[in-house]
Amino acid sequence: MGSLRSLRLAAGSCFRLCERDASSSLRLTRNSDLKRINGFCTKPQESSRAPSHTYSHRVPLHKPTSWEKKILIWSGRFKKEDEIPETVTFEMLDAAKNKVRVKISYIMIALTVAGCILMIIEGKKAARRNETLTSLNLEKKARLREEAAMKAKTE
Structure with missing residues (x-):
C-alpha cells in the first residue's frame, strides 16, 4: 500500500x-x-493600408407579409397582430416557422394515430358482421354471374 x-x-x-x-x-x-x-x-507582415471595406454589425430586418404575421402569432411569439413590429429579424421569423412546423408535425402524428385506432375499431366491427373482403368478393362475383345469366336469357 x-x-x-x-x-x-x-x-x-x-x-x-x-x-x-x-x-x-x-x-x-x-x-x-x-x-x-x-x-x-x-516575421509577421505589416499592412500599411487600412482595410478597404468596413463591416456594419446591423442585423438585416425583414418586413413580414400577412402570412408571416399569422405564423408569428401561431408560434406564440406575439399575441395579436397589432403587437408585431414593422420589421423583424430573419432569425425570429425562422424560429417561428420552425415552431409552427413542429406543431403541425405533432398534429399530423396525433391524427395518424387516431386514424389507425379508428380503422382498427371499424375493422373489428366489420369482422363481427362477417363483412370480410373474401365474402364481399364472393357476393359480387355471384351477383355478376346472375346478371350475365339474365342477359343471356333475354337475348
Whole structure:
C-alpha cells in the first residue's frame, strides 16, 4: 500500500515539473514576434493600408407579409397582430416557422394515430358482421354471374 502512495507522489511531482517546463516554453513563444507557418518561422507582415471595406454589425430586418404575421402569432411569439413590429429579424421569423412546423408535425402524428385506432375499431366491427373482403368478393362475383345469366336469357 505504501509503494502505491509513493508511486502516486512521484508521478504527481513529475507531472508538475513537466507542466512548469511546458508553460515556460509557451511563454517564450507568446512573447516572440515570430509567426510559425508550416514549420517555417517568418516575421509577421505589416499592412500599411487600412482595410478597404468596413463591416456594419446591423442585423438585416425583414418586413413580414400577412402570412408571416399569422405564423408569428401561431408560434406564440406575439399575441395579436397589432403587437408585431414593422420589421423583424430573419432569425425570429425562422424560429417561428420552425415552431409552427413542429406543431403541425405533432398534429399530423396525433391524427395518424387516431386514424389507425379508428380503422382498427371499424375493422373489428366489420369482422363481427362477417363483412370480410373474401365474402364481399364472393357476393359480387355471384351477383355478376346472375346478371350475365339474365342477359343471356333475354337475348
